[in-house]
Amino acid sequence: MRETKPSASLEAAQLARDLRAQGRRVISLATGEPDFPTPDHIKQACIDALAANHTGYPPVPGIPALREAICEKFRNDNNLNYAPNEVIVANGVKQIIFNALAASLEPAQEVLIPVPGWVSYSEMVRLNGGVPVELPTRYEDNFRLRPEDLEAAITDKTRWLLLNNPSNPTGTIMSEQDIRALAEVLERHPHVMVLSDDIYEHIRYGDVPYFTIAQVSDAMKERTLTANGVSKSWCMTGWRIGFAAGPAALIEAMRVYQGQTTGGVMHPGQYGAVAALNGPRDFMDSNLAEFQKRRDLGVKLINETDGLECHVPDGAFYLFVKCADLIGATTPAGNVISTDADLTRYFVEEAEVVCVPGAAFGMSPFFRISFACKSEVLEEALLQIRAAIGKLELKTKEA
Numbered sequence: 001m002r003e004t005k006p007s008a009s010l011e012a013a014q015l016a017r018d019l020r021a022q023g024r025r026v027i028s029l030a031t032g033e034p035d036f037p038t039p040d041h042i043k044q045a046c047i048d049a050l051a052a053n054h055t056g057y058p059p060v061p062g063i064p065a066l067r068e069a070i071c072e073k074f075r076n077d078n079n080l081n082y083a084p085n086e087v088i089v090a091n092g093v094k095q096i097i098f099n100a101l102a103a104s105l106e107p108a109q110e111v112l113i114p115v116p117g118w119v120s121y122s123e124m125v126r127l128n129g130g131v132p133v134e135l136p137t138r139y140e141d142n143f144r145l146r147p148e149d150l151e152a153a154i155t156d157k158t159r160w161l162l163l164n165n166p167s168n169p170t171g172t173i174m175s176e177q178d179i180r181a182l183a184e185v186l187e188r189h190p191h192v193m194v195l196s197d198d199i200y201e202h203i204r205y206g207d208v209p210y211f212t213i214a215q216v217s218d219a220m221k222e223r224t225l226t227a228n229g230v231s232k233s234w235c236m237t238g239w240r241i242g243f244a245a246g247p248a249a250l251i252e253a254m255r256v257y258q259g260q261t262t263g264g265v266m267h268p269g270q271y272g273a274v275a276a277l278n279g280p281r282d283f284m285d286s287n288l289a290e291f292q293k294r295r296d297l298g299v300k301l302i303n304e305t306d307g308l309e310c311h312v313p314d315g316a317f318y319l320f321v322k323c324a325d326l327i328g329a330t331t332p333a334g335n336v337i338s339t340d341a342d343l344t345r346y347f348v349e350e351a352e353v354v355c356v357p358g359a360a361f362g363m364s365p366f367f368r369i370s371f372a373c374k375s376e377v378l379e380e381a382l383l384q385i386r387a388a389i390g391k392l393e394l395k396t397k398e399a
């Protein structure tokens with residue numbers, strides 16, 4: 001068996017379920033999914049498709065109506081024109097990214113991954129025989145990737161740059177200006193492709209227009225795969241439907257790979273996704289307003305807790321919390337907290353709250369909390385964390 005690290009966020013969510021099964025009242029702040037149900041009109045479209053017996057094998061790249069709806073989405077939301085043969089549907093953005101790497105990576109080619117970054121990127125690169133190369137960002141820059149750091153990391157072996165905007169785990173949104181500065185670097189290195197993971201596109205607070213790297217120029221569009229999906233914004237995580245748009249040759253290679261592995265995506269579910277993309281979006285406004293309330297509550301509680309601090313995220317539904325001041329502290333049981341994973345373990349034991357350590361995202365000492373849970377639950381969890389921190393004996397700062 002290859003040594004693949006399990007997804008830290010899924011593992012943390014499972015830990016919470018296991019502890020609950022043992023009768024412990026743990027709160028999970030680990031899960032990266034909205035707690036709102038899928039809107040009714042989307043569910044109904046799937047039910048109608050079942051009733052109409054759309055239950056056979058679906059076309060591998062997605063049903064024509066969904067591919068049309070995806071082209072329309074890119075036109076309307078991102079001012080990008082794609083033909084149906086330049087888009088593909090897969091089992092979530094997760095499978096889109098995996099398939100893109102599987103269909104394109106040669107052994108030992110490098111994939112640049114800004115960190116902190118989503119837990120699965122590096123493992124997917126390794127699973128496909130590539131080499132993940134981490135590009136550290138800085139808390140002081142609100143985790144924006146600096147163009148000079150990108151330039152310095154590119155080698156002859158670089159195949160892909162992975163961008164995620166808004167970011168999981170930081171919620172940072174790169175502006176058009178930030179993205180154009182990265183594109184300027186990439187223009188000097190035409191052998192590098194860009195995979196833009198835009199899954200949190202619609203989870204943004206404030207009025208800043210959204211900009212994705214394929215919009216920079218036709219030349220940039222020709223070397224970019226833009227991944228997106230219905231999981232987060234349409235509250236459809238369990239439907240497993242993601243999509244991507246990019247150069248026809250890459251899409252065709254992904255289709256062939258998908259045809260030999262999973263085949264097309266669950267057929268009636270694709271009708272639900274058509275209804276999602278073509279349907280009303282007013283529910284997103286009320287979901288966003290609720291997320292924003294929770295974000296503000298979470299940021300306030302974190303920044304009022306000794307030893308913790310975080311930025312106000314502009315998008316997604318996570319706080320990436322700096323906890324450097326707690327490293328070296330001693331627990332009431334006499335154990336020393338040496339890493340962020342030690343700290344999150346301590347939170348499970350003492351506060352009965354599950355979070356994901358920053359190490360899982362490639363940056364320590366931090367931990368990630370998801371605020372995709374009810375305000376009361378978030379408040380209770382963060383107060384329990386605060387109480388647990390209050391029981392630590394902090395390492396005295398050297399003079």
Ligand SMILES: Cc1ncc(COP(=O)(O)O)c(C=O)c1O
Nearest residue numbers: 032092093094118168229231242
């Ligand atoms: C950055 C990022 N990309 C992709 C995914 C997976 O999306 P999907 O549910 O479409 O597979 C997630 C889920 O947590 C994510 O955070």
